[in-house]
Amino acid sequence: MATALDETFTALPLRPLADAALSRALALGASHADFRLEKVRRSALELRDARTSGAADTTDSGFAVRVVLDGAWGFASGVDLLPREAARVAERAVEMALLTASVRVRGAGVHGGARVELAAEPVHGEREWVSAYVTDPFEVPDDEKAALLARWSRRLLTAPGVAHVDAGVRAVRECKFYADTAGTVTTQQRVRIQPLLTAVALGGPGGFDTMRTLAPPTARGWEYLSGASAATGWDWEAELERMPGLLEEKLRAPSVQPGTYDLVVDPSNLWLTIHESVGHATELDRALGHEAAYAGTSFATPDLLGTLRYGSEAMRVTGDRTSPHGLATTGYDDEGVEAQSWDLVRDGVLVGYQLDRRTARLAGDGRSNGCAFADSPGHAPMQRMANVSLAPAPAGPSTRELIAGVERGIYVVGDRSWSIDQQRFNFQFTAQRFFRIENGRLAGQLRDVAYQATTTDFWNSLEAVGGPGTYVVGGSFVCGKGQPGQLAAVSHGCPSALFRGVNVLNTTREAGR
Known part of the structure; x- marks a missing residue:
């Protein structure tokens, strides 16, 4: 299983930014503050009848500061990874808490004026955690992904009665750094993937019908599609073999009696x-x-x-x-x-x-x-x-x-x-x-x-x-x-x-x- 954190994420100034934000929040009177820096990469690849029809690859990154001050939440976020900007964002979070507290005091709070209080949690010190996967899907070239989906699509298209096939795969790599004023500091990475194939047949009462793969989304890597079923938990060969026959039968199926x-x-x-x-x-x-x-x-x-x-x-x-x-x-x-x-x-x-x-x-x-x-x-x-x-x-x-x-x-x-x-x-x-x-x-x-x-x-x-x-x-x-x-x-x-x-x-x- 992969255990390495993304080096481009760990190379960011995680601790200096957190220290600047948390120290500033405490100096302004916050009873609690936490800092969160994220880098979330998302990709999507889509094929129509074994030909690529769309692709996207985006990254969302930035940081957030949340505080509790005078029994009220304050929150603000930023994107410039500089300690002075982290401190400024902490100041904005404190300003929001003061505003929220003034509304709560006047009795207009959404929770009946109740003060924000947090249940206790042990301090965990510094921790790292990476989800269980083998192959980071973002390390696999798009043409390799498209080739596999195209091969599966063509297999379905050659079956009698299948007119069209939609195929796609989405993937996410979520890197997250967290620190709070109690002393917990965590650096984590999660990978997840969702493949999907839909076969379309013409005919039946509605003019067409569909049959979709049952493979669920999962917190695995590219091995979910390319590996042996015993290791990845899904038998793609068996699923693709059954789909055309099930779709043909579905077109002829009688309507249920309620x-x-x-x-x-x-x-x-x-x-x-x-x-x-x-x-x-x-x-x-x-x-x-x-x-x-x-x-x-x-x-x-x-x-x-x-x-x-x-x-x-x-x-x-x-x-x-x-x-x-x-x-x-x-x-x-x-x-x-x-x-x-x-x-x-x-x-x-x-x-x-x-x-x-x-x-x-x-x-x-x-x-x-x-x-x-x-x-x-x-x-x-x-x-x-x-x-x-x-x-x-x-x-x-x-x-x-x-x-x-x-x-x-x-x-x-x-x-x-x-x-x-x-x-x-x-x-x-x-x-x-x-x-x-x-x-x-x-x-x-x-x-x-x-x-x-x-x-x-x-x-x-x-x-x-x-x-x-x-x-x-x-x-x-x-x-x-x-x-x-x-x-x-x-x-x-x-x-x-x-x-x-x-x-x-x-x-x-x-x-x-």
Whole structure:
């Protein structure tokens, strides 16, 4: 695994800038200050029918100073990497805190005038952390990347019925230096990658249809695409082999009859349901009502902690910032808190939340669980989602065995569209592929399927989760939150799972209403 930090990043004047900013903030009366310098490189490569159609390679760099003064936040950022500029930015952050404090004193604060207080965190000294990858994707020439995607595209294009193929890969290398007035100093580097291929066929009721790869985004390097499946966790050859036949079958598939069905939900679909109905619902800033403008609050309010029957006893969901190759995995968060793992739902009962240092103090918890993140040096950290995952049963069944226990149902594969209300309670999800289950066996694909429920009804209908052999880590590059909006990458692991008696809609009929 690669362990080396980017030398062009470590060569920057990290410590002199931090020292200038933090000393100036303390001199102006701040009770807490932290400094963050980032260099985030992003690339995207796109192909249409095996020919390059677009490419981008951008770098966002700069630094930020955040302070607490007189019980109020102050934040400012800059791009000129000079100690005098770092001190000036610290002065601006203090000015913002004084302004914020004056508003809070007048009773107009968004949190009811509450003072900003941070949960305690041990001082970690100087630490370095690099995510687990082999080949930095930014060290691979674009023509080599394009050649691999073109070869895969041509393979799909030669299959009967495939009219077009879209292919692409996105990559991010995030370098981050953090220092605070308590004495924690961290230098970290994360790499993540997301490949995607979509085959298009003409025909069917809608005039065309698509079949997309199920390979999830991951915190790996270029080896995810070029390496052996045993080492990288994905069998691209097998996936590409299956796609044309699945797409051909999908074009001929009958439309679903709406009604109540038992569902076996594959991890490639269930990860998104977890993200929307559990991940966002257990962010404490939402549950407290502090995050309401962007996609709402949460039904899982603090008065229900320890008593809310979130789901059946088969449901155990963890928050985790340490899982290997997780998109939200890191060594330390953007408040200097060490990465951790903890329970959110245990035996079906709500037992925890995702916390940053502010919300941890408001909740009366002793410590943050490391969920503060900012997506650029121009944004202040906020409470963001950890890797939120559904645990498998240690000796649980295979996906085939789960299907065998269903007389009339649907096997749901791959994510597609979704809709959920602002309290993360009423929802509707579709998928890439739906297979009819009859008497314990798959009986061909279906079209126009969406499953609908409330969060608690759905998770309480969970009868069984699969064993470790069914567990797959999915996720998203672009979870949005906040105003101004920020994007964060997050993973969600889960096994296949069986849900009884779920309402299924016919999306074509619903659209015609």
